[in-house]
Amino acid sequence: xxxxxxxxxxxxxxxxxxxxxxxxxxxxxxxxxxxxxxxxxxxxxxxxxxxxxxxxxxxxxxxxxxxxxxxxxxxxxxxxxxxxxxxxxxxxxxxxxxxxxxxxxxxxxxxxxxxxxxxxxxxxxxxxxxxxxxxxxxxxxxxxxxxxxxxxxxxxxxxxxxxxxxxxxxxxxxxxxxxxxxxxxxxxxxxxxxxxxxxxxxxxxxxxxxxxxxxxxxxxxxxxxxxxxxxxxxxxxxxxxxxxxxxxxxxxxxxxxxxxxxxxxxxxxxxxxxxxxxxxxxxxxxxxxxxxxxxxxxxxxxxxxxxxxxxxxxxxxxxxxxxxxxxxxxxxxxxxxxxx
Numbered sequence: 001x002x003x004x005x006x007x008x009x010x011x012x013x014x015x016x017x018x019x020x021x022x023x024x025x026x027x028x029x030x031x032x033x034x035x036x037x038x039x040x041x042x043x044x045x046x047x048x049x050x051x052x053x054x055x056x057x058x059x060x061x062x063x064x065x066x067x068x069x070x071x072x073x074x075x076x077x078x079x080x081x082x083x084x085x086x087x088x089x090x091x092x093x094x095x096x097x098x099x100x101x102x103x104x105x106x107x108x109x110x111x112x113x114x115x116x117x118x119x120x121x122x123x124x125x126x127x128x129x130x131x132x133x134x135x136x137x138x139x140x141x142x143x144x145x146x147x148x149x150x151x152x153x154x155x156x157x158x159x160x161x162x163x164x165x166x167x168x169x170x171x172x173x174x175x176x177x178x179x180x181x182x183x184x185x186x187x188x189x190x191x192x193x194x195x196x197x198x199x200x201x202x203x204x205x206x207x208x209x210x211x212x213x214x215x216x217x218x219x220x221x222x223x224x225x226x227x228x229x230x231x232x233x234x235x236x237x238x239x240x241x242x243x244x245x246x247x248x249x250x251x252x253x254x255x256x257x258x259x260x261x262x263x264x265x266x267x268x269x270x271x272x273x274x275x276x277x278x279x280x281x282x283x284x285x286x287x288x289x290x291x292x293x294x295x296x297x298x299x300x301x302x303x304x305x306x307x308x309x310x311x312x313x314x315x316x317x318x319x320x321x322x323x324x325x326x327x328x329x330x331x332x333x334x335x336x337x338x339x340x
Contacts, residue, residue, distance in 0.1 A: 037090070039101035039122030043115040049131060050116075052208035053201045057115065060198050065098050066113035076180040076224040081092070093177055097169035098141065101132050119154065126151035132309050134138055149302040160302075160309040163229040170194075171233045171254070174203025178247040181194050185250035192219050193325040198332030211337040216321070217314025223324050224265055224317065226246065227276055228305035231258035232298035240296030252286050273308040277301045 027187070047054035057063050069075055070087040079087050087094045090101040100112040117123055130148035132141065145155065154161045170189035177183045196213050203211050213220070226336040234255035241248035259281050267273040280300035284291055 004309045015108035026286070031276075034123055036105050037108055038102065039124035039302075040111075040117050041123040041127055042100070043101055043117075044049070045127060046116040050173070050204070052337060053116075056201045056211070056337070057199075059335045060206045062118075062199060062330075065115060066110075069094075069098050069113075074182075075116070078183050080179070082177065082181045090159075093174060097172075100258045109283075112208050114169075115122060119162060121152045121154040123153070126153040127284070129153075157216070157218075157223050158193075158309070160229070160306045163222075163225050163305075164233075164302075166191065166194075167226075167229050167233045171251075172238060173233075173237055173240070175242060178250070179243060179245045185247055186254065190325065191222040193329040194331040195222065196334070197330035198326075200334040202223040205336055209338055211334055213327070215314075217317070219324050220314040220317035220320060221309065221312065224269075224274070224319060225305050225309055227258060227261045227265060227284045228301055229253060231262055231277075232301040232305070234258055234292075235284060235286075235298045235301075239286050239289075239291035239298075244288065255286065262309060264323065267318055269317060270322075271308070273304045274326075280304070 003224075043054065044059070066088070075087055075094075079085075082093065084092055086092075088099065088110050089095065090099075090110050095101050095110055099110045100110050100115040100118055101108055103109075104111065126148040127237040129151055130144065130153055132144065136144070148228065149155060149158075154165070156162070166189060168235065172178060172183060178185045192214075196219075200211060200213070202214060205211075207213075213219070222319070234251050237251040237257055238248060241251060262274070262277055262281070266278050280297050286298045288295075
């Protein structure tokens with residue numbers, strides 16, 4: 001197992017009783033790229049052009065959460081412990097990850113489950129910029145996409161930013177929600193296996209004729225960047241933890257597992273960016289109330305992961321192919337497109 005400096009502190013943390021006593025304070029709510037509900041246009045606006053993608057979304061758990069999640073006995077139990085009267089209410093801890101919220105008629109409202117803008121950013125400033133036109137030259141396409149990106153659009157090839165959005169919810173950044181509410185501390189999320197399963201919607205460039213898995217070069221990048229972001233988000237969570245309880249223990253374990261995975265990746269690739277990530281990890285101290293130090297480590301890992309995303313197209317990463325999860329590990333079945 002990869003050793004952190006301060007390993008004894010981490011071991012002591014893992015050995016503690018999993019007390020569910022009330023936390024005195026807790027981490028802030030998720031900070032996703034969906035930063036302003038004022039700019040959310042809603043999935044119905046996206047579906048005007050992205051009809052096939054919207055149909056796929058309507059057959060996912062992301063879509064179903066709008067109606068199904070508030071009815072779950074466990075959700076009701078958690079809400080009661082957290083003092084939440086209405087689960088499907090904008091502004092609650094629940095809404096941050098389980099729903100899409102938007103300002104409508106001057107009020108903040110929950111309008112859908114996890115939807116387009118949860119991953120691709122609020123659309124108000126780019127929805128009229130990013131659609132293509134017939135006869136565009138490559139230069140015009142590049143300029144249009146540049147302007148859409150500048151307006152807040154997170155395109156599918158922006159793997160680092162997509163991963164940050166995924167992990168901001170799949171690693172629950174709420175100590176109180178776990179220790180008091182009894183919410184699980186996160187999903188066993190992994191970028192390749194979860195994005196290539198039921199939520200897969202690789203249909204735009206085939207005009208809705210196919211929904212094939214992402215090319216291997218993209219999967220390679222997803223695997224590396226996903227491991228890096230899982231580690232950075234886990235470290236932030238440990239740093240924000242205040243009690244030797246379920247949340248801190250789970251996050252410390254997750255950080256250790258992610259660091260191990262990243263070490264294996266680095267052993268195979270030996271790239272400057274993966275070496276930078278591991279150098280940052282070597283300074284981590286898995287202590288409670290250690291937010292500033294672990295945030296600093298996480299910032300360095302994120303910076304290296306973002307540089308990695310920009311620098312490599314995936315063709316250089318074949319040494320990790322045996323590590324990438326195959327179809328048997330995909331999370332759910334993709335919705336068939338044209339019988340495929």
